[in-house]
Amino acid sequence: MESHVQSVFFCIKFLMVGINAIVTIAGFVLLGFGVWVKVHGDSILQILGPRAGHFLNVGYFCIAAGCILALLGFIGCCGVIKESKILLMLFFIIMATIFIGEVACAIIILIFQSIVASVFQKEALQSLKNNYTGYGDKNFASYGWDSVMSTFHCCGLNNYTDFIGSFYQKQKERLYPRSCCRDPTSPDCDGIDTSFTVIYTKGCFQAVISMIKRNSIVIGGVAVGIAVIEVISMAVSLALFINLFRIV
Known part of the structure; x- marks a missing residue:
């Protein structure tokens, strides 16, 4: 009986180490994404307008969350290897705090998504009309808009x-820049011909929304997967914590 209990305890410890490895990797991924958002923040602001600066704070959140998750993975591994009740409980408390914060953020985004979309549309349109200077120009607004229109095969916001x-x-x-053209080097891309064979007819806002919808299952699956891992890690750390008390 005792050997059976020890085997179960060993399996739980092994599972905890594996979970913490995943948590650590997820932390570095979040950290990298947060750094990318902050590095390209100026370009995003030039496209979406100054009010979007509030939404760019997600970069700080990702950096902070990434660092915390990486540290959390280390704490979890140390807690398991050293069989430290203090480290295991610290792991549980931090993971529970992160999980609650993620749920709160998701709820806020779902509630205010229409407001966010409206603000983005208004600010992006003003940026396009006031700050865009031309195809190939090096200022942030022109470079950002050219990149978006070329990548998503769209023209303007609408x-x-x-x-x-x-x-x-x-x-x-000209009625439109070369980045609106299907072939920017074509002589038909004269800024006057607006036929669908020359320029992209759909707007970039709808193109981006369509891209998000196409990948919504993947995005949702990743989010659910992360949540499941967090819940399992909390349950396992709590089980180890309780088991250590029983051993004592």
Whole structure:
């Protein structure tokens, strides 16, 4: 009977080490994503406008969460190897705090998603009309918009008419930039011909939304998977903590 209990205890310890390895990897992934958001923050702000700065704070959250998760993995491994009740309980408390915070953030995003979309549309359109100067220009707004339109095969926020009355049209006397064209080097890309064979007809906002919807299952699956791992890790750490008390 005692050997059976020891075998179960060993399996739980092995499971805990594996979970902490996953937690550590997830921490480094979050850290990398957060750093990327902050490095490219200026470009994002130029596209979406200054109000989007509040939403870029997700970069700080990811950096902080990544560091905490990496540290958490280390604490969990040390707690298991040394069979430390203090480290195991510390692991449980930190993991529970992170889990509650993630649930709260998800609820806030779901509740205010329409407001976020509205603000992004308004600020992005103003940025396009006031800050975009032309295809290939090196300022953040032009570079950002050119990258988005070329990547997502779109033109403007809603369509090419967003450039009408813009700073770009007044300076270049074109209805759209070359990044709106299916082939920017084509002579048909003259800034006047608006046929669907020459320019992209869909707007970038709808293109981005469509991309998110296409990958929603993957995004949701990853989120659920992370949540499951966190719940299992809390349960295992608590089980180890209780078992150590029984041994004593």
